[in-house]
Amino acid sequence: xxxxxxxxxxxxxxxxxxxxxxxxxxxxxxxxxxxxxxxxxxxxxxxxxxxxxxxxxxxxxxxxxxxxxxxxxxxxxxxxxxxxxxxxxxxxxxxxxxxxxxxxxxxxxxxxxxxxxxxxxxxxxxxxxxxxxxxxxxxxxxxxxxxxxxxxxxxxxxxxxxxxxxxxxxxxxxxxxxxxxxxxxxxxxxxxxxxxxxxxxxxxxxxxxxxxxxxxxxxxxxxxxxxxxxxxxxxxxxxxxxxxxxxxxxxxxxxxxxxxxxxxxxxxxxxxxxxxxxxxxxxxxxxxxxxxxxxxxxxxxxxxxxxxxxxxxxxxxxxxxxxxxxxxxxxxxxxxxxxxxxxxxxxxxxxxxxxxxxxxxxxxxxxxxxxxxxxxxxxxxxxxxxxxxxxxxxxxxxxxxxxxxxxxxxxxxxxxxxxxxxxxxxxxxxxxxxxxxxxxxxxxxxxxxxxxxxxxxxxxxxxxxxxxxxxxxxxxxxxxxxxxxxxxxxxxxxxxxxxxxxxxxxxxxxxxxxxxxxxxxxxxxxxxxxxxxxxxxxxxxxxxxxxxxxxxxxxxxxxxxxxxxxxxxxxxxxxxxxxxxxxxxxxx
Ligand SMILES: Nc1ncnc2c1ncn2[C@@H]1O[C@H](COP(=O)(O)OP(=O)(O)OP(=O)(O)O)[C@@H](O)[C@H]1O
Numbered sequence: 001x002x003x004x005x006x007x008x009x010x011x012x013x014x015x016x017x018x019x020x021x022x023x024x025x026x027x028x029x030x031x032x033x034x035x036x037x038x039x040x041x042x043x044x045x046x047x048x049x050x051x052x053x054x055x056x057x058x059x060x061x062x063x064x065x066x067x068x069x070x071x072x073x074x075x076x077x078x079x080x081x082x083x084x085x086x087x088x089x090x091x092x093x094x095x096x097x098x099x100x101x102x103x104x105x106x107x108x109x110x111x112x113x114x115x116x117x118x119x120x121x122x123x124x125x126x127x128x129x130x131x132x133x134x135x136x137x138x139x140x141x142x143x144x145x146x147x148x149x150x151x152x153x154x155x156x157x158x159x160x161x162x163x164x165x166x167x168x169x170x171x172x173x174x175x176x177x178x179x180x181x182x183x184x185x186x187x188x189x190x191x192x193x194x195x196x197x198x199x200x201x202x203x204x205x206x207x208x209x210x211x212x213x214x215x216x217x218x219x220x221x222x223x224x225x226x227x228x229x230x231x232x233x234x235x236x237x238x239x240x241x242x243x244x245x246x247x248x249x250x251x252x253x254x255x256x257x258x259x260x261x262x263x264x265x266x267x268x269x270x271x272x273x274x275x276x277x278x279x280x281x282x283x284x285x286x287x288x289x290x291x292x293x294x295x296x297x298x299x300x301x302x303x304x305x306x307x308x309x310x311x312x313x314x315x316x317x318x319x320x321x322x323x324x325x326x327x328x329x330x331x332x333x334x335x336x337x338x339x340x341x342x343x344x345x346x347x348x349x350x351x352x353x354x355x356x357x358x359x360x361x362x363x364x365x366x367x368x369x370x371x372x373x374x375x376x377x378x379x380x381x382x383x384x385x386x387x388x389x390x391x392x393x394x395x396x397x398x399x400x401x402x403x404x405x406x407x408x409x410x411x412x413x414x415x416x417x418x419x420x421x422x423x424x425x426x427x428x429x430x431x432x433x434x435x436x437x438x439x440x441x442x443x444x445x446x447x448x449x450x451x452x453x454x455x456x457x458x459x460x461x462x463x464x465x466x467x468x469x470x471x472x473x474x475x476x477x478x479x480x481x482x483x484x485x486x487x488x489x490x491x492x493x494x495x496x497x498x499x500x501x502x503x504x505x506x507x508x509x510x511x512x513x514x515x516x517x518x519x520x521x522x523x524x525x526x527x528x529x530x531x532x533x534x535x536x537x538x539x540x541x542x543x544x545x546x547x548x549x550x551x552x553x554x555x556x557x558x559x560x561x562x563x564x565x566x567x568x569x570x571x572x573x574x575x576x577x578x579x580x581x582x583x584x585x586x587x588x
Contacts, residue, residue: 017293018071018435020051027054029083032123037079040119047072047434052248054080062223062242066249068290069228069429070405070436074116077102077178077224078151082120084175085127085150094128094148097170101177101201102153103194105184107133107376108383109403113153113180127151134158135376145169156185156193163200174201175221181402182225183422186233198241228429229289229422249290289425289458295432298465299442299452304547306489307443309498310467311415312362314441315344315393317470318411319365326386326409328394328430330401332416332526334371337395339519339552341369342512344393347505349498363393370396401427409433412440416523417451417538419530421458441465450537471495499550506553516552524548 024034024046037043046054049067056063057080067073081100085092092099104110110133117129130149132141134157141158146168162169177198179185185194223241225234238245291297302310311329318327331337345367348359368386370379386394387406394400401423409431418424424442432438442462444451452462467489474494489495506512524545530538549557 018047020046020048022046022051024050024054024079027051028058029054029079030087033079033083033086033120036120036123037075040122041075043075047076049073049249050076050079053077056246056248057081057222057224058083059246060220060222062245064225064238064242064245064247064250066227066230066247066290068292069426070292070433072434073226073228074113074180074405075120077180077226078113078117078120081151081176081178082124082127086124091126092150093126094150095170096150096173097148098150098152099173099175100151101159101171101174102151102180103156103159103178103185103197104153104180105155105402106399107135107155107379108370108399109181110153110155111380111383112403112405117151117153121151129153132158132162135379142166142168156197160193160197160200163197171201176224177201177221178224178226180226181426182227182237183229183231183234184227184402184426186231186237194237229425231422289421289460291425291428291460292432292435292438294435294437295428296437296439297428297442297460297462298439299444299462300465300467301444301446301449302467303489304445304544305550306492306495306499307415307445307551308502308553309495310471310489311413311443312344312347312498312502313471313474313494314413314467315363317473319363319391319393321473325390326392326394326406327411327413328396328400328406328409329413329415330418330427331395331397333519333522334373334397335515335519335522336416337369337371337397339512339515341367341395342515343502343506343553344395346509346512347502349501366392368392368394370394370400372397372399398423398427400430404430405433406430408436410438412438414440414442416526417442417444417448419534421455421460424455424460425458447539447542448537451534454533454537468492474498499553502553503550503555507555513554516554520549520552520554520557523552 022045024037024043025031027046027050029037049065049071053063053065053073053076057077065073065076085099102113104113110131114129114131121127121129128148128150130144130151131153132145133155136158138161141162145162145166148170179194225238225242227234300310300314315327315329329340331340344363347362349362350359366389368382368389370382370386374382382394383404386392390408394406398418400406401418403426412428412431414424414427418427428438428440431440442451455462471489471492471494476493476497506516524540524543527538527543528540545557549555
């Protein structure tokens with residue numbers, strides 16, 4: 001382990017691989033905005049992607065940006081929009097309604113973009129930022145929309161709701177539509193919503209433009225697509241919605257992607273949910289993923305029955321020996337997050353069984369949890385608290401996997417593997433941001449090891465984490481143990497000792513037992529939801545339910561689990577597609 005995370009985190013990136021050798025002013029931005037970037041945000045020079053994207057957006061062309069996680073894409077699209085709005089001949093007013101729409105896939109990302117906007121607009125009180133997102137009070141949102149929001153950040157579902165039901169929402173001046181995390185927006189079943197949104201915006205725009213051409217910009221409406229990963233749906237959407245776009249961050253070969261001539265602003269009549277077969281060129285576009293070069297990526301091979309004890313040990317090691325600042329652990333379901341949150345927060349332990357009074361909390365760091373079934377208020381509090389903590393652990397579903405910018409997260413642990421390799425990229429992208437150091441650790445069971453090949457196919461390779469050294473560093477019953485010959489993880493004395501202690505803790509706490517059983521059921525359900533090619537790697541039939549039970553510190557597999565699992569399997573066979581998408585949504 002010492003050789004693992006600790007030494008590898010020294011892998012650093014050179015400044016000129018992240019930052020450009022020019023100034024914000026030289027990109028054509030207004031002097032006041034440059035001051036704002038320096039004084040309010042602390043940004044002295046643009047990042048490489050900002051140096052490319054800002055002039056491109058200022059030029060009025062459609063833009064598609066593909067850049068690694070944590071390279072400053074948010075500012076890259078917000079700043080040119082603010083530049084145009086602040087220099088408009090006639091000061092824009094709230095009564096003018098919405099000029100720019102930023103679509104994002106999650107509530108947390110919505111808040112994050114909104115906060116950045118607030119800072120950037122500090123000196124431009126007449127440009128009003130706002131957000132609308134699921135889980136908030138509709139009537140308060142309606143009131144805000146009625147007053148007028150110049151730059152609106154929104155999640156697709158709630159935006160569509162207001163487009164249909166809030167007559168006072170004025171968007172006849174809409175000039176920019178930004179798709180942040182574009183590929184994610186088109187996944188999660190949002191593709192249809194996006195199409196409907198564009199339908200509303202497109203048709204209304206035509207009608208209003210006929211009556212009053214209030215647009216004060218010299219170029220037509222701009223569409224901007226941003227993501228660290230692209231997929232076929234984005235390609236398909238880009239082809240029909242971007243006219244003669246500037247493409248940034250696509251390799252020379254990929255730039256050859258042929259864009260069909262399209263009527264400007266034409267979004268409709270093309271179903272972006274169609275499983276269109278990508279052409280060879282489009283396949284090239286999604287072949288290799290951009291991962292921060294300084295990120296150190298490892299995997300650990302842990303048999304199912306020992307997974308929990310391994311996770312516990314790695315976390316203890318990270319916080320106590322390596323003094324990692326912040327760590328994010330990703331799970332496949334909300335129930336799994338709840339279970340581990342309660343367990344990690346309550347599990348006390350003594351390394352000597354004969355002295356139970358010397359028990360102390362096993363993990364001594366602050367622990368947070370984040371998932372889609374929490375109340376919006378709790379989600380917001382966690383999000384803010386984890387941001388400002390110096391040393392903490394966040395347990396989350398994939399809700400934290402995209403776009404979120406938590407400072408000083410040093411390690412990402414994927415306890416449950418992601419689905420598509422694309423998700424792997426975004427998950428690990430929560431660390432090693434903007435040239436900072438970072439580590440990631442992917443848990444795999446021995447039966448899942450082919451997943452590494454799937455990642456390699458996308459140019460992502462991982463090294464094995466030196467687990468045994470970590471385990472050997474923990475004393476059992478007050479004594480250091482030295483394993484002469486390593487047989488198997490399950491028979492490692494520390495793992496056996498810890499597993500027994502956790503199982504006894506769960507057995508003695510009825511509340512914990514319930515959480516464990518619930519988490520178990522949904523974990524198995526989520527496992528069945530792996531799609532396409534990945535079904536070959538994450539084979540449900542290979543799961544040993546007794547061992548899975550152990551990974552939730554249950555001494556045996558509860559009968560209810562077996563029934564639920566069989567029912568789920570039956571349902572899956574009957575409605576394969578429907579089941580997959582609904583499971584995928586539920587996990588957030
Ligand atoms: N020019 C700059 N100088 C210094 N810091 C910057 C600059 N631009 C952006 N940042 C900071 O870099 C971090 C990453 O930015 P941002 O969240 O926009 O990245 P991203 O590319 O959108 O990442 P992801 O793909 O994960 O969404 C943020 O903390 C942001 O404040």
